[in-house]
Amino acid sequence: MDSFFTIIVDLLPGFWLTLRMAAASAVVGIPLGFLAGLVLTSRRKLFRYPVIVLVEIFRGFPALLTLYLLYFGLERIVLIEMFTAVVIAFGVTAGAYSAEIFRAAITSVPRGQLEAATALALPRARIVWSIVLPHVLRIAVPPIIGIVILVFQGTALAYAIGAKELLGSAFSTGIMTGSLFPQLIAAAVLYLLVTVALTGLERVAARRAARIAGSSAPMTRRALVIAET
C-alpha cells in the first residue's frame, strides 16, 4: 500500500488542473457578475430585465446541467473542448450568483455618504471611484469568497465529462490500482484543506468589512445568504 504521502504527490497534477479550472472560472465569472450587478441597479427596465432572466436561468440550472449543455448540448453546432466548457459553465454560474451579491452591495452604500460627497462638489466619476467602489469591495468580498469556494468544489464535476482533475485522477487511479478508498480520501483531504483556508479568509474579510463599513454590513448578510442560493 502506497504511503499517504505518495498518494498525495501522485494526485498533484490533477489538483493543479482543478486549481487552474477554478481560478479561470472565477476570473471569468466574478467580473461578469459585477457587470450584471451594476446593470441590476439601473432604473431602466430595458437593461435590467434581460439580465434578470439570464441570472435566474443560470441560478436555476444545476451547474452540471450547464456544463453538459455546453459540452454535449452544443455538439451539433460547435465543439467546445473540455477546459473551455468547464470555465464557461462555471464562469456564468459564478456570475449569476455574484450578480445579486454585487447588486446588494452597490445599493447598500449609505446614502448619506453619497450626499456628503455631492455636497463637497466631488465629480460624479470620482464619487463612484472613491466612495462607491471601496464600500462595494469591502462588503462584497466575503460572500464572493463564498462563491469562489463553490466554484472550486464545483470543478469536481468536470470528472463527469472525463477531465483528469483531482476527483477524476483519484477515481481512475483508484480503480486501476484497486485502492479507490484511499485515493478518494486523499482527494477529499485536498479539497478540505483549500476550502478551510478559503473559509478562514472569508471570515477575516467579513470582520474587516463589518469594522469599516459599519452597521450596513450585518443587515445584508442574511439577505446575501438567501441570494447565494
Next chain:
Amino acid sequence: MSKQLIESDPFGPIQPGPQSVSLSAHGIRKSFAGKEVLRGISLELRQGEHVAVIGPSGSGKSTFIRCLNLLETPDEGSIEVSGQRVFSAGDALRESQARALRLRVGMVFQSFNLFATYTALENVSLAQRFSLGRTKHEADERSEQLLRRVGLEQHMHKHPSQLSGGQQQRVAIARALALDPQVMLFDEPTSAADRVAFIAEGEVQEIGTPAEVFGSPKNERTRRFVDAVSGEL
C-alpha cells in the same frame, strides 16, 4: 447666535452698510409629491453672520438648507452667492454649476456622513484633491492643520467607526472647512451636542442631553420655551 425668523416674503429694506452679502435666496418654493413644503422663502446672509434657522418639526428647515447647496432643487426661486446668480429655477442646471456653488457653500450634516472607508485625515483631504485640485501634499498639510485646530491631532489616522460622535462632528466640520467655503450650513447641529444647557435670567434652568432638554424638559420654564419655539402654544 443671532436669531432671525424666516418670513414668507422678501423682508424689508436691506440694511445699508459695508457688509457684503455672502448668500441670498429669493422666493424658494419646493414641493414633494404634490405637497408644498417651501412656500416662497427668501433669506439673505451677510458676511460674518450666523443665522439659526429654527422652527417646528416638519416646517421645512432641513429642506430649505438643502436647497441652499442644491442637494434639493427648488421648483421656483433663485440663489446668489456674493452677488453672482448661481441658480435660477427653470434654467437647466449643469453639474458644473452645482459643483461651483457647492465649493462656496459648505455643509455639515446632522449625521456627519463621514466616509467610512477612509481615515479622518483622508476624509478631510479627499475633496481638496478632487474638487479643488490641490496636490496630495498640500491637501494633507491643510487637513492636518484643520484637524489640529479642532483638537483631533491624535485621531487623524483613525476611521470614523473608531471615533466618538463629538469627534466625528469635528471631522465633518474640518472636512467642510477644508474647501474654504464662503458660507457654512449646519443641519441640526445641537442634536449631536453631548449636552445642552438652557439659561434664562442669568441662571442655568436645565442641563442635559438634547433629547432630554428638547424632548422632555423637566423645568417649567424650559418647557414653555421649547413649546413656544416649536409652535405648540
Next chain:
Amino acid sequence: MQWQLLPAAVMMTVLIWLGALAVSILLSIPLTLLRRSRFGFARAVGAIWATLARGIPPIVWLILLYFGVASGLLKDVPAVSAIVGLGLVNSAYVSDSIRAGLDSVPTGQWEAIRATGLPRAVGLVRVILPQAFPIMLASTAAYSITLLKNTALASIIGANELIFFISNSVQQGADPLPAFLLAGVIYMVFTVPVGFFARWIEGRSVIAMVR
C-alpha cells in the same frame, strides 16, 4: 426520446431531493445540539462534522459512499448513496439555519422565560421557536434549492433521475440542445417558486422583527 419515462425520472429527482432534505433536517438536530453544547468536546465534534460536510464537495461524498464505502444498500441503489450523501452535506446548512433562527430572537425573550419561571423546554417550544421559525424556514428553503440542483450529481453515480434520463436520451440520438434545455426548464419549475417562497418568508420575518 422515450417521453413516457420522463415522469419517472422527474419523480426520482423529487424523491432524492425530499429524501435528502428529510435526512438533513433529521441530522441537523443532533448537529445543532452538539455545536451549542456546554461541553467543549461536543462542540469540537460538531465543528468537525460541519467542516467535513461543507469542506468536501458533494460529488466526492457521493462517490465515497457509492464506490468507496460500498456496503449494503449504499452499494446497490445509487439513489440511497445520493440521499445519504446530500443529506449529510445539507445537514450542516440546515444546522446553520436553525442557529440563525435562534440567534435572531432577541435575548430579552430568554430572560423573560427565566424571569416568569417558565420551564426551559416549554419556553423553547412556545416562545422561542415561533419567533425563530420564519427565519429557519426561509434559510432552509433557500438551501433546499441548492439541494434540488445537487440531485443532478446522482446521475454521475447512476441514479435514474432527470439528468441521467436526459443524458441517456441524448446518447440514444435525441437532439442534445433542446433536451438539456428541457431539463433546465423542469428544474426551474421547482427552483423559481421555492426561491420566491424563501424570499417572501424572509421579507415577512423582517417586518415581524422590526415590529
